[in-house]
Amino acid sequence: EIVMTQSPATLSVSPGERVTLSCRASQSVRIYLAWYQQKLGQAPRLLIYGASSRATGMPARFSGSGSGTEFTLTISSLQSEDFAVYYCQQYNTWPYTFGQGTKLEIK
């Protein structure tokens, strides 16, 4: 099973800041990496697929990069609605696996 490790676990940031979240895979997943946003009490929402492609309707302030084992999600200027938990997920190899999540908190 491919283990996905996200860092940091929690990030305290202010609205308007630029933030970068990291995700590392225990072995190469090529570019088969997705990012999700989950707000409290809601289902996850797909943000990024293929490591860098924005899902339909996702704002341009969200961007993804990386390949192989190292990936990042960048939010260029945090909006109030972006405070949530973010998960990466590999779909290169079954079982598909999620990272443990990074929680963005308001500073």
Place this chain on the structure above:
Amino acid sequence: EVQLVESGGGLIQPGGSLRLSCAASGFTVSAHYMSWVRQAPGEGLEFLAVIYGDGRTYYTDSARGRFTISRDNSKNTVFLQMNSLRTEDTALYYCARGNDNGGSDYWGQGTRVTVSP
């Protein structure tokens, strides 16, 4: 409009069985891979099972041998039969649609399963 609506959760004793349903609308389930994902209280997301358009099914270690994913094309519904339930199966269970380009692009609201004596 694409929608997924889960049902069938509830309170069940250890060792019991439940059958979860995921009714889809706005697309055909047999044209996508469909997954069941769960989230224990305060925890992260965990894949359980997937069924592909051609009918192939795959399970994680947590689900293999106890859970069965299936599909009824006539009802456009995906199921998760869960047997021999344990207290650690307590979670919110989501079904999700596989995106053609990767990831899961539509999720239901989840159905809660509580396994308790």
